[in-house]
Amino acid sequence: MSVVSTRPRTWKGLGVDVVLEAGIEGLYDGGVAIPYRLPDGSFVYQKRIGATGSSWYEPSPLDVGGLVPYGLESVCWEGLREDDILIVAEGESDALAAREHIAELDSRRVFTLGLPGASTWREAWLRFLRPFSAVYVVPDGDEAGRKMAAAVKHDCRWARVVVLEQGDDLRGLIQREGAEALLPFLDDASWRLQLELGLRACRTLGEMEAWMTREMV
Secondary structure, X not given: OOOEOOOOOOOOOOOHHHHHHOOOEEEOOOOEEEEEEOOOOOXXXXXXXXXXXXXXXXXXXXXXXXXXOEOHHHOOHHHOOOOOEEEEEEOHHHHHHHHHHOOEEOOEEEEEEEEOOOOOOOHHHHHHHOOXXXXXXXXXXXXXXXXXXXXXXXXXXXXXXXXXXXXXXXXHHHHHHOHHHHHHHXXXXXXXXXXXXXXXXXXXXXXXXXXXXXXXX
């Protein structure tokens, strides 16, 4: 069993401040221990990731009521605004990268939650998305990520699914090109949601053109 050593100076290219704020601890084997918390900040369990990439939880989620999304404690649940934005990322490092680099979008506050893995979405977690009118799902650009996005979208019909390039992920894009590089992907996700809603609401091509013109202004 790995034992907690000291907090890493950095992890996956994340800034020291965000790693320390998240309470991520370094392990003697070169891995990390990532704390998961509830919205009130209370500790639930640690996800431990070994140097080889293997991961496990202590204590087991089976003993504490099951998995929860990562980063619940970072959302201002008692002070949410109507125009706040939520990003649902795939994994802890993607969520932390977004938290580090994206605090606002068009003067609207941005919060980020991370799914513990691509296949972990639970319908019960929809309660954490409902307070947000703008929800962006940002999966990895691979088949597992596409399945993750489909699972979230199945329950959160107003979600805006971001489609990254094949093989890319949110953290890689932000760290490589800056947070601004994500904006076209967010715009595309918003456009495709409006197209989807228009196809549901409109009966003729003329109605569809009017809908899209109105929504994109």
